[in-house]
Amino acid sequence: MQSRFASGKPEKKGVPLSSFTNYSLARSLNTRGDMSRLIATRRLASNFFVSKLATRTFCNDAPAKLSTVPHSSQSNKELEDEQGFTNDVPQYDIAIVGGGMVGMALACSIASMPLTKQLSIAIIDSNPALTNGSSIKKDDPPDPRVSTVTPATISLFKGIGAWQYVEQHRHAYFDRMQVWDYTGFGYTRYNARDADKDVLGCVVENKVLHKSLLSCLQNKDFKKTIYPTRLLSMSLPTRSSVSAAGASQSSTSTKSLANLAKLELSDGTNLYAKLVVGADGSKSHVRELAGIKTTGWNYSQSAVICTVEHPAENFCAWQRFLPAGPIALLPIGDNFSNIVWTMSPKEASNHKIMNEDDFVKAVNHALDFGYGPHPESWVFGGNVLSSFFRPDVTSSANEGFELPPKVVKLASQRMAFPLSLMHANQYTSKRVVLIGDAAHTVHPLAGQGVNMGYGDVASLSNVIADGVAVGSDIGEVTLLKKYEADRKTANIAMMAVLDGFQKAYSVDFGPLNILRAAAFNGANVFAPLKKNIISYASGERRLPFLS
Amino acid sequence: MFHTMFSRSLYQLQKLSRRNDLSLHNSSTKFKHAVLAAFQPILHTRPYANNPQPAASASSVDQAELAKFAAIAESWWDAEGPFKPLHVMNPTRLTFIRSTLCRHFGKDPFSARPFEGLKFIDVGCGGGILSEPLARMGASVTGIDAVEKNIKIAQVHADLDPVASSIEYRCTTAENLVEEQMKFDAVLALEVIEHVANPAGFCKSLSALTVPNGATIVSTINRSMRAYATAIIAAEYILHWLPKGTHQWSSFLTPEELVLTLQRASISVEEMAGFAYDPLTGQWSLTDDIGVNFIAFGIKKQ
Numbered sequence A: 001m002q003s004r005f006a007s008g009k010p011e012k013k014g015v016p017l018s019s020f021t022n023y024s025l026a027r028s029l030n031t032r033g034d035m036s037r038l039i040a041t042r043r044l045a046s047n048f049f050v051s052k053l054a055t056r057t058f059c060n061d062a063p064a065k066l067s068t069v070p071h072s073s074q075s076n077k078e079l080e081d082e083q084g085f086t087n088d089v090p091q092y093d094i095a096i097v098g099g100g101m102v103g104m105a106l107a108c109s110i111a112s113m114p115l116t117k118q119l120s121i122a123i124i125d126s127n128p129a130l131t132n133g134s135s136i137k138k139d140d141p142p143d144p145r146v147s148t149v150t151p152a153t154i155s156l157f158k159g160i161g162a163w164q165y166v167e168q169h170r171h172a173y174f175d176r177m178q179v180w181d182y183t184g185f186g187y188t189r190y191n192a193r194d195a196d197k198d199v200l201g202c203v204v205e206n207k208v209l210h211k212s213l214l215s216c217l218q219n220k221d222f223k224k225t226i227y228p229t230r231l232l233s234m235s236l237p238t239r240s241s242v243s244a245a246g247a248s249q250s251s252t253s254t255k256s257l258a259n260l261a262k263l264e265l266s267d268g269t270n271l272y273a274k275l276v277v278g279a280d281g282s283k284s285h286v287r288e289l290a291g292i293k294t295t296g297w298n299y300s301q302s303a304v305i306c307t308v309e310h311p312a313e314n315f316c317a318w319q320r321f322l323p324a325g326p327i328a329l330l331p332i333g334d335n336f337s338n339i340v341w342t343m344s345p346k347e348a349s350n351h352k353i354m355n356e357d358d359f360v361k362a363v364n365h366a367l368d369f370g371y372g373p374h375p376e377s378w379v380f381g382g383n384v385l386s387s388f389f390r391p392d393v394t395s396s397a398n399e400g401f402e403l404p405p406k407v408v409k410l411a412s413q414r415m416a417f418p419l420s421l422m423h424a425n426q427y428t429s430k431r432v433v434l435i436g437d438a439a440h441t442v443h444p445l446a447g448q449g450v451n452m453g454y455g456d457v458a459s460l461s462n463v464i465a466d467g468v469a470v471g472s473d474i475g476e477v478t479l480l481k482k483y484e485a486d487r488k489t490a491n492i493a494m495m496a497v498l499d500g501f502q503k504a505y506s507v508d509f510g511p512l513n514i515l516r517a518a519a520f521n522g523a524n525v526f527a528p529l530k531k532n533i534i535s536y537a538s539g540e541r542r543l544p545f546l547s
Numbered sequence B: 001m002f003h004t005m006f007s008r009s010l011y012q013l014q015k016l017s018r019r020n021d022l023s024l025h026n027s028s029t030k031f032k033h034a035v036l037a038a039f040q041p042i043l044h045t046r047p048y049a050n051n052p053q054p055a056a057s058a059s060s061v062d063q064a065e066l067a068k069f070a071a072i073a074e075s076w077w078d079a080e081g082p083f084k085p086l087h088v089m090n091p092t093r094l095t096f097i098r099s100t101l102c103r104h105f106g107k108d109p110f111s112a113r114p115f116e117g118l119k120f121i122d123v124g125c126g127g128g129i130l131s132e133p134l135a136r137m138g139a140s141v142t143g144i145d146a147v148e149k150n151i152k153i154a155q156v157h158a159d160l161d162p163v164a165s166s167i168e169y170r171c172t173t174a175e176n177l178v179e180e181q182m183k184f185d186a187v188l189a190l191e192v193i194e195h196v197a198n199p200a201g202f203c204k205s206l207s208a209l210t211v212p213n214g215a216t217i218v219s220t221i222n223r224s225m226r227a228y229a230t231a232i233i234a235a236e237y238i239l240h241w242l243p244k245g246t247h248q249w250s251s252f253l254t255p256e257e258l259v260l261t262l263q264r265a266s267i268s269v270e271e272m273a274g275f276a277y278d279p280l281t282g283q284w285s286l287t288d289d290i291g292v293n294f295i296a297f298g299i300k301k302q
């Protein structure tokens, strides 16, 4: 029965709450050492037993084993009081549906804040990576899916104690970025120095982020149960079901269950939760079951994604705009880089199946002279403009155009994804909240997808902590609306930028190309504007270009 | 953070008393007496203050007021209903309660259940909007209200949550519990005093229910022009949050009057805060402006 973790060793340090976002209460409760455990003992004992009970549903011979489960007499008594009529259906404070990169981060975040770490959590996901305990080996092939994590995400990871595990695996910081255009009209180079930073971002393989969060969670003293299965259906309390139960003569425990969300899992298990978190990705089942509608659109474009190898290590993020869309080469550490190449769906499926040598040739062609000349050959390039604006010129504007490294080999499978944007009309309803791709899915062009999800995690865990601090019911809509208010604006602003970005760069039309080039050159020479672009892309700013 | 905020509001009291030229004391150690002295005249203009000292057991019940609450009891837990202001204000006032009581009782502010082991009473609990969070924060809560219907609603709702179902709800008055010689570590009466018949007697009852060195927390609406504009005109007539006639202007206490009345009941007010409503976000926050809604934390003298 490997379906759950044993509780890890007690946590040594308090969590710097200051690393999370703007919640007054979290802020006023500054970092401090160990919280007193004594106070929570009673509840802890009873919750611990509840999750033990859950083993019954998995084990065939469980009833016999159950009596051997050690527990204090107090928890036993509480169990009779609270659980006596529930047919052994386990109850949790929070059920996280979807243990992906975002769902796992929420679990870690809740486990690391003093006010929330006593909450009991169920994580539901059939992904075997959650339970098979395998580790990532140095010579495993790189994951074709990578994420560009922003400084805001890195500080979330540091706050929850997961960054140390990322650092043990392959990851790549980059401090430069070069963006150019196939027309040869312009190019721009961003340098971390322009924004007074050491790095612009860090690229990490998705499996590394996921594994790091898992290791982090395993090493926390925290009540969690992993259900290696999927959510089938969900019933939420309605006004009438609650008042019917309230008015009936039924026992208190039956009444309280009517007020919780009930989840049915595909292995036949049922469980109850005060709060269901939909972290189940862009096709979220939780979202659908909660009746939350979405707004979205498809671009008639796809992205081909893979990892490639080149002769030397790369420290720059490269992006070139081609007639059908951009191609990006992101360093991921060692001699590897990740490719995200946008093109028509038909071209994408061609590029996915063509032989490896042809594909490598196509990539090198697209990153070099393919479709048009290098920008430096154009007489009105960045340097001419910059000489007019000497005082404002940023240091990197004077750096010449460079060619990205030559790709020598394909290092992973190729994947093709249609590009689309999707946004949930609400992020919450009673006892339900959506985070990550379940709430918003963006195209992979700007590498912001998972960062938006991590913004959700930081915000939601603070809202829950604030709720716990003042004794709120954590599934109450009025509380969850604070999370929605906090994140919706930020996410919509980001999506608007990404949509504009996509539109501006996917059209191949003469005058527009010149404008685009002018914009590039402009961005290259006006230091303040560039600073804004960088800080927005690195997740520090809420509204782009308005400040 | 809170400390400066509250010493500032006490400072305001002090300024007020000076402005009225009724106090010659400037030293902060004596300023509470200054407040007392300053507001003696105002208190005497209040009808109840002119009456002979009421016995602590005199009834605080005002039948007309209770009828108003009985009429809308069904809607206690409708977050968009007539009690919406209490729902929206709840996290803010609980932040004040958490902060002052954790400090007073030496409890860990990082704990999810800091009030474990403490006995609280919520006087005029209504549907239990305040009692339930207090129970979740670990307190053993007794909730009392003079309206039977409120207590029924509170009980049904508390049964929806195993933690809240530990709350002991009773339809009774503070005076009756004083007669039963009940004692609590903290006595809370939020948004009640403006509805009772006899505020001075009511405060005496609250005090009698508090153990020596225990805490008493009272919140209410100020009798200021601004409070009139906000609480009555806006809340009752424009926003339709509250049914018309919920509040009776003349029964509002000013912060100074409250401090004085509690003082006379052997409770010294240590901290006070105001609530500010932001119409853009629809949220309340704590402020040192006690001009409209305010909350006071006091300690029962030994």
Ligand SMILES: Cc1cc2nc3c(=O)[nH]c(=O)nc-3n(C[C@H](O)[C@H](O)[C@H](O)COP(=O)(O)OP(=O)(O)OC[C@H]3O[C@@H](n4cnc5c(N)ncnc54)[C@H](O)[C@@H]3O)c2cc1C
Residues within 6 Å of the ligand: A097, A098, A099, A100, A101, A102, A103, A124, A125, A126, A127, A145, A146, A147, A148, A149, A229, A230, A231, A232, A279, A280, A281, A282, A284, A285, A303, A305, A417, A435, A436, A437, A438, A443, A444, A446, A447, A448, A449, A450, A451, A452, A453
């Ligand atoms: C090709 C591509 C490239 C990308 N590149 C980047 C990038 O460079 N940078 C970046 O920041 N973002 C990128 N993204 C976006 C990023 O991958 C997503 O934003 C991120 O994975 C979202 O995480 P999530 O946990 O919300 O959802 P997911 O990663 O989709 O995880 C959802 C989880 O829910 C589980 N699940 C689903 N249904 C159920 C159910 N019914 N019951 C139980 N469990 C269920 C699944 O098994 C899965 O584990 C890219 C996306 C794509 C498609």
Ligand SMILES: C[S@@+](CC[C@H](N)C(=O)[O-])C[C@H]1O[C@@H](n2cnc3c(N)ncnc32)[C@H](O)[C@@H]1O
Residues within 6 Å of the ligand: B060, B061, B062, B065, B066, B069, B086, B123, B124, B125, B126, B127, B128, B129, B130, B144, B145, B146, B147, B150, B172, B173, B174, B189, B190, B191, B192, B195, B196, B197
């Ligand atoms: C505005 S409500 C406040 C409810 C609750 N304290 C809160 O803040 O959420 C006032 C409540 O006080 C009750 N009440 C009024 N006079 C009372 C009295 N003398 N004794 C007990 N309760 C009283 C009313 O029935 C009503 O429920």
